[in-house]
Amino acid sequence: MVKSNGNLESHFQIPKVKFTKLFINGEFVDSVSGNTFETIDPRNEEVIARIAEGDKADIDLAVKAAREAFDNGPWPRLSPMERRNIMLKFADLIIENAEEIAALDAMDAGKLFAAGKTMDIPSAAQFMRYYAGAADKIHGTTLKMSRDIQGYTLLEPIGVVGHIIPWNFPTQMFVMKVGPALAAGCTMVVKPAEQTPLSALYYAQLAKQAGVPDGVINVVTGFGSTAGAALCSHMDVDKISFTGSTEVGRLVMQAAALSNLKPVSLELGGKSPFIVFDDVDVEKVAPLAMIGILFNKGEVCVAGSRLFIQEGIYDKFVKKLVEITKTWVVGDPFDPNSHQGPQVDKKQFERVLSYIEHGKREGATLLTGGNALDRKGYFVEPTIFTDVEDHMIIAKEEIFGPVLSVMKFKTVEEVIKRANCTQYGLAAGVMTNNLNIANTVSRSIRAGVIWINCYFAFDPDCPYGGYKSSGFERDLGMEGLHKYLQVKSVATPIYNSPWL
Numbered sequence: 001m002v003k004s005n006g007n008l009e010s011h012f013q014i015p016k017v018k019f020t021k022l023f024i025n026g027e028f029v030d031s032v033s034g035n036t037f038e039t040i041d042p043r044n045e046e047v048i049a050r051i052a053e054g055d056k057a058d059i060d061l062a063v064k065a066a067r068e069a070f071d072n073g074p075w076p077r078l079s080p081m082e083r084r085n086i087m088l089k090f091a092d093l094i095i096e097n098a099e100e101i102a103a104l105d106a107m108d109a110g111k112l113f114a115a116g117k118t119m120d121i122p123s124a125a126q127f128m129r130y131y132a133g134a135a136d137k138i139h140g141t142t143l144k145m146s147r148d149i150q151g152y153t154l155l156e157p158i159g160v161v162g163h164i165i166p167w168n169f170p171t172q173m174f175v176m177k178v179g180p181a182l183a184a185g186c187t188m189v190v191k192p193a194e195q196t197p198l199s200a201l202y203y204a205q206l207a208k209q210a211g212v213p214d215g216v217i218n219v220v221t222g223f224g225s226t227a228g229a230a231l232c233s234h235m236d237v238d239k240i241s242f243t244g245s246t247e248v249g250r251l252v253m254q255a256a257a258l259s260n261l262k263p264v265s266l267e268l269g270g271k272s273p274f275i276v277f278d279d280v281d282v283e284k285v286a287p288l289a290m291i292g293i294l295f296n297k298g299e300v301c302v303a304g305s306r307l308f309i310q311e312g313i314y315d316k317f318v319k320k321l322v323e324i325t326k327t328w329v330v331g332d333p334f335d336p337n338s339h340q341g342p343q344v345d346k347k348q349f350e351r352v353l354s355y356i357e358h359g360k361r362e363g364a365t366l367l368t369g370g371n372a373l374d375r376k377g378y379f380v381e382p383t384i385f386t387d388v389e390d391h392m393i394i395a396k397e398e399i400f401g402p403v404l405s406v407m408k409f410k411t412v413e414e415v416i417k418r419a420n421c422t423q424y425g426l427a428a429g430v431m432t433n434n435l436n437i438a439n440t441v442s443r444s445i446r447a448g449v450i451w452i453n454c455y456f457a458f459d460p461d462c463p464y465g466g467y468k469s470s471g472f473e474r475d476l477g478m479e480g481l482h483k484y485l486q487v488k489s490v491a492t493p494i495y496n497s498p499w500l
Ligand SMILES: NC(=O)c1ccc[n+]([C@@H]2O[C@H](COP(=O)([O-])OP(=O)(O)OC[C@H]3O[C@@H](n4cnc5c(N)ncnc54)[C@H](O)[C@@H]3O)[C@@H](O)[C@H]2O)c1
Pocket: 164, 165, 166, 167, 168, 169, 191, 192, 193, 194, 222, 223, 224, 225, 227, 228, 229, 230, 232, 243, 244, 245, 246, 248, 249, 251, 252, 267, 268, 269, 270, 300, 301, 302, 398, 400, 426, 465, 466, 470, 471
């Protein structure tokens, strides 16, 4: 592992944070209570800005604005083509402002600036364009009904949506949720994670600039137990779309059920297996396995955090992993030489380090890493444990950091069983040149996404979500749009009505 000492000011001019207030009904406003909270830069533990702390009273105002915009405003009543055009303009503005948005996420979340500018932000714009293209292709079906009745279905917007998003991909999560809901004709309140509120506020004003009418997108920054909980239990919210931890997902579902029984979609945690068979080229697959765990400093719900290696190539593969970590640069996310920035905040940093201690105590072998960097900020070394057993905490719980558990296996049947022995079912990677094995494993793993000889292959057209405690319903793809639509069936006699 290499430490980067890049001087970020020489690479990029840090933007001044302009948006620190709630965005309700097309305007930036203070919270009702006047309270604020700090958002901290994980590179240096300094305060970036004070952000308005929304709570129940602010959620009430935001939902009222969204309700009015849905019940009486133009957005659901625009022609689909008009909605599409505004969304395309929104996507253009995202690209035009890519550098500033990437900088906000680098400061707020510790994400690599270069990756944000060239990957996260362009892919967010791509999501928005995908759903803009879908906006004028939403249609129901004609029904073949008996007794001379003609019928058809209408797909109508579900209404006011509450989006609750996590901190690991603030930009993509915002667009992944807001894009399809806009295409469907919904209005919404977004509650970004308290760790990363900046880009959501920035997006809100871009949407307004693009022509999204007031009240359609409202952003209430604040904490989960107050603002988030108030959104989930609000009687005037018609749907909650949540991405976050399994633990909070349970609370969200409970609050939704105990209020107006609103439907929820849950995109939750993971502990994904990355399975490598003997027949692969170690030189090619080992780097992919490392990206599978280290990308975005391991703060990825689909991180390949359990690496299963077949016994024939085990030693060679592990040696290669260690070699890779030696060239891996942990440092300032604005430094173009950095491969990995800091964990998002102090809590997450301490959580990752405490899992490393668990691994040591449980008897796994710490092969490399295991420490925080000796500098200010929340930097953790890429860490590899071998001799990990399935029952160990580091093999079972989601760490959400750069910590890899490596395990050896013999047979296809064995690895399928072990890969499935987790409460999660979000994603899995299968690396082999044997088509039969690839097919058998991908059909046997209980997870929502399987990558064969690739990893993190995301596309707007590819639905994404979990089995088991990783949640239900899907983001992205047309499935990601349909969850914001209701189906209405209409029937009428073709000739004289026998009912009248
Ligand atoms: N499946 C996916 O697509 C996906 C994607 C990214 C992250 N995640 C998961 O997210 C987790 C990390 O994110 P996190 O730490 O921000 O998760 P979290 O569950 O702590 O918080 C997520 C969001 O929920 C809010 N929240 C917290 N308590 C709430 C409550 N009682 N009611 C309503 N909202 C509440 C938070 O303020 C935040 O906005 C990991 O488990 C990760 O796997 C899943």
